[in-house]
Amino acid sequence: MKSTRFVFSLCLWLLMDSVALPQTAAPAPPAAGDSAGASTTTQPAPLPPPKSVNVIPEAQDDEIAQRLIRILDATEWFRSGEVKVQQGVVTLDGETSDAKYQAWASNLAQNTEDVVAVVNRIRITQRRLWDLSPAWNQMRDLSRQAIQGLPLFVVSLAVLLLTFVATRWADFWGRRIISRRVPNPILQQVGGRVVAIPVALIGIYLALRICGLTQLALTVAGGTGLAGLIVGIAFRDIAENFLASLLISMERPFQLGDLIEVNNMAGITVQGLVQSVTTRGTVLLTMDGNHLQIPNALIYKNVVNNLTTNPKIRLNFPLPLSQEVPLESAQEAVLEVLQRHPAVLQDPEPLVLVEELAVSGATLRVYCWIDSRQNSSLKTRSALLRLAKAALRKAHVSGPPVIAAHSSAPRALSAAPEPAMTSTAGAPGGVGRPHAQQTGAEGGLANETADIEKQAKAARNADDRVNLLSDDDRSSNRC
Numbered sequence: 001m002k003s004t005r006f007v008f009s010l011c012l013w014l015l016m017d018s019v020a021l022p023q024t025a026a027p028a029p030p031a032a033g034d035s036a037g038a039s040t041t042t043q044p045a046p047l048p049p050p051k052s053v054n055v056i057p058e059a060q061d062d063e064i065a066q067r068l069i070r071i072l073d074a075t076e077w078f079r080s081g082e083v084k085v086q087q088g089v090v091t092l093d094g095e096t097s098d099a100k101y102q103a104w105a106s107n108l109a110q111n112t113e114d115v116v117a118v119v120n121r122i123r124i125t126q127r128r129l130w131d132l133s134p135a136w137n138q139m140r141d142l143s144r145q146a147i148q149g150l151p152l153f154v155v156s157l158a159v160l161l162l163t164f165v166a167t168r169w170a171d172f173w174g175r176r177i178i179s180r181r182v183p184n185p186i187l188q189q190v191g192g193r194v195v196a197i198p199v200a201l202i203g204i205y206l207a208l209r210i211c212g213l214t215q216l217a218l219t220v221a222g223g224t225g226l227a228g229l230i231v232g233i234a235f236r237d238i239a240e241n242f243l244a245s246l247l248i249s250m251e252r253p254f255q256l257g258d259l260i261e262v263n264n265m266a267g268i269t270v271q272g273l274v275q276s277v278t279t280r281g282t283v284l285l286t287m288d289g290n291h292l293q294i295p296n297a298l299i300y301k302n303v304v305n306n307l308t309t310n311p312k313i314r315l316n317f318p319l320p321l322s323q324e325v326p327l328e329s330a331q332e333a334v335l336e337v338l339q340r341h342p343a344v345l346q347d348p349e350p351l352v353l354v355e356e357l358a359v360s361g362a363t364l365r366v367y368c369w370i371d372s373r374q375n376s377s378l379k380t381r382s383a384l385l386r387l388a389k390a391a392l393r394k395a396h397v398s399g400p401p402v403i404a405a406h407s408s409a410p411r412a413l414s415a416a417p418e419p420a421m422t423s424t425a426g427a428p429g430g431v432g433r434p435h436a437q438q439t440g441a442e443g444g445l446a447n448e449t450a451d452i453e454k455q456a457k458a459a460r461n462a463d464d465r466v467n468l469l470s471d472d473d474r475s476s477n478r479c
């Protein structure tokens with residue numbers, strides 16, 4: 001009984017549900033005013049109505065169709081173009097390659113007289129994968145533009161040729177005018193470039209303007225200063241070296257053939273004869289016969305000692321003595337050597353001074369002047385040391401004095417009598433033989449600069465740049 005009731009209730013519920021479902025799912029009929037705006041997401045918006053429709057058209061449908069088809073064919077944008085007109089409604093059909101052509105056809109038909117509406121069925125065809133027609137079109141356009149711009153190109157070449165001639169002319173006259181007052185070749189070169197560069201820039205600017213490259217011409221004109229700044233920063237060391245070359249050539253702190261000494265350069269001291277000064281560096285010939293090239297920036301910034309400007313140079317050397325030697329007698333003996341030596345100048349007069357007194361003895365300091373153009377400082381110093389030692393031995397002051405070995409701490413040797421003083425009077429080099437002013441081992445007292453210059457003339461010229469110091473400077477310096 002209960003099961004029967006359950007089945008009956010289930011059947012009744014299903015029957016009521018099937019009746020109520022259609023009633024709730026059926027949509028309400030739209031209002032008359034809302035029929036146009038219903039289902040905007042599923043249905044396209046209606047086309048706008050024409051502005052005005054003539055009841056009696058002035059143009060016939062066939063005339064409109066023929067007019068439109070002729071226009072479409074004239075553009076050559078459409079393939080298989082077809083136009084149908086019925087009661088002022090234009091139907092366009094065919095194929096085109098771009099959507100803008102499709103829209104253009106619609107606008108054309110819409111603006112035609114007595115056209116009420118336009119139905120555009122023109123299809124846009126996709127370009128083939130290996131379609132090279134755009135490339136050919138671009139090449140055809142470029143060739144046409146090249147042919148049209150050929151006269152301008154010829155005129156621009158003529159302007160560039162005239163610019164080249166004007167630049168050379170300006171450089172020539174700039175150097176010639178400057179050479180009347182400045183004999184330096186590098187300054188003449190810089191002056192010519194200063195005059196020629198503006199002429200070249202103006203000519204290039206005019207040539208670009210004639211060719212129609214106005215933007216490029218403005219870029220060249222405006223970028224010159226920026227390019228100069230960039231180059232100046234990137235090549236700062238080269239620019240510094242070049243400016244140092246200009247300053248050295250103008251100030252001339254030394255001449256060709258001068259013996260100079262460059263101090264504090266990488267912690268060392270360099271000495272040599274000046275061979276040339278170029279835009280890159282100064283070439284020195286060292287006393288060892290080597291060519292040394294030093295950048296001009298280092299020459300200009302460091303201490304340069306010119307040993308040739310004043311030919312008179314002073315020599316000084318110590319003479320350590322034992323404690324038993326009387327200082328006054330030793331001074332007189334050494335001074336006599338200095339006064340008799342032909343290489344020692346008497347003006348300024350030579351001096352023999354007591355430099356230090358110690359328990360072991362005393363140290364004399366000898367000062368004398370020589371002419372560096374005629375005598376070598378190394379050879380003269382060696383000869384004076386040899387003669388001073390012989391003079392002290394010959395003096396016989398409180399026993400034979402002995403010069404102590406030269407070291408950082410002077411040490412006096414024993415003053416005991418030497419057998420050679422009395423037994424080798426006739427021997428070569430003994431006390432009884434007069435001592436020569438110079439010996440063969442010393443090679444004479446002549447300045448070795450002449451030998452170095454001979455080596456310089458025989459050496460290969462490793463730098464063919466323009467020498468900023470002329471040969472006239474060498475001759476004037478030697479007079």
